[in-house]
Amino acid sequence: MKKFKLLPVLFSVVVILISSHFVAAQVKSDHDKETDFSMYKTYSFEGWQKNSDQQLNEFDKKRILQALKSEFEARGMVHSEDNADAKIALYVVLDQKTSTTAYTDFMGGYGYGPRWGWGLGAGNVTATTTYSDDDYTEGTLVVDMYDVDSDKLVWQGILTSRVTEKPEKRDRTIPKNIKKLMKKFPVDKM
Numbered sequence: 772m773k774k775f776k777l778l779p780v781l782f783s784v785v786v787i788l789i790s791s792h793f794v795a796a797q798v799k800s801d802h803d804k805e806t807d808f809s810m811y812k813t814y815s816f817e818g819w820q821k822n823s824d825q826q827l828n829e830f831d832k833k834r835i836l837q838a839l840k841s842e843f844e845a846r847g848m849v850h851s852e853d854n855a856d857a858k859i860a861l862y863v864v865l866d867q868k869t870s871t872t873a874y875t876d877f878m879g880g881y882g883y884g885p886r887w888g889w890g891l892g893a894g895n896v897t898a899t900t901t902y903s904d905d906d907y908t909e910g911t912l913v914v915d916m917y918d919v920d921s922d923k924l925v926w927q928g929i930l931t932s933r934v935t936e937k938p939e940k941r942d943r944t945i946p947k948n949i950k951k952l953m954k955k956f957p958v959d960k961m
Contacts, residue, residue: 796932796948800955806918806925808957814848814916815855820862827863831941835861835912838949845960846953855919862913865934867906875900908934914952928952 802808816836818824824832839859840850848857876899909931916926930952935941 796930796951798931798952798955799929800927800952802926802957803923806957808925811848811856811916811958813851813855814843814857814859815850815852817858817860817917820860820913820915823863824861826865830938831945834941834945835949838946839914839953841946842949842953842956846956846958857925858917858919860915860917862915864911866909866911868909870905870907872903872905873900874903910934912952926957928955 819832827835843850877897910933912930914926914928914930915924917923918925930948932944932948935944
């Protein structure tokens with residue numbers, strides 16, 4: 772009977788452990804409410820601000836740019852370095868982080884106590900807590916869209932996610948995360 776009372780505790784520990792390792796990308800966005808985004812038909816990339824791209828390898832830069840191109844195209848915008856309506860500036864920050872996970876193992880003996888019947892004996896319960904640290908890299912990508920004529924910021928998207936170490940996984944996660952970011956863009960896919 773007492774084993775079933777421990778199941779919710781064990782389930783909670785498992786959920787915490789799983790969620791700490793599979794944190795989804797966090798997305799934030801803001802835009803100028805007075806801007807008519809349907810007037811933007813072309814865009815150019817203005818490059819990486821403050822040389823922030825030096826933290827990325829060439830493959831990841833290409834993955835990011837290609838994913839953004841694909842998402843802008845899906846919204847009816849064409850990439851053009853000449854005479855663009857909007858310009859896109861990019862900024863990336865990579866931070867080394869550590870997450871700590873705690874697991875508590877409750878060990879106890881069975882005994883008989885008044886009012887409780889058979890079950891865990893209160894005097895025999897011991898708890899052992901084990902801590903483990905997980906070092907990882909967190910990446911933040913900022914995408915700024917400026918109106919070419921006024922040089923005014925009209926949209927900003929911020930994507931924060933754990934960076935996957937394996938290149939084949941980044942091949943999938945970067946486009947997936949850019950797609951999630953672009954869902955916040957004021958123009959839906961066509």
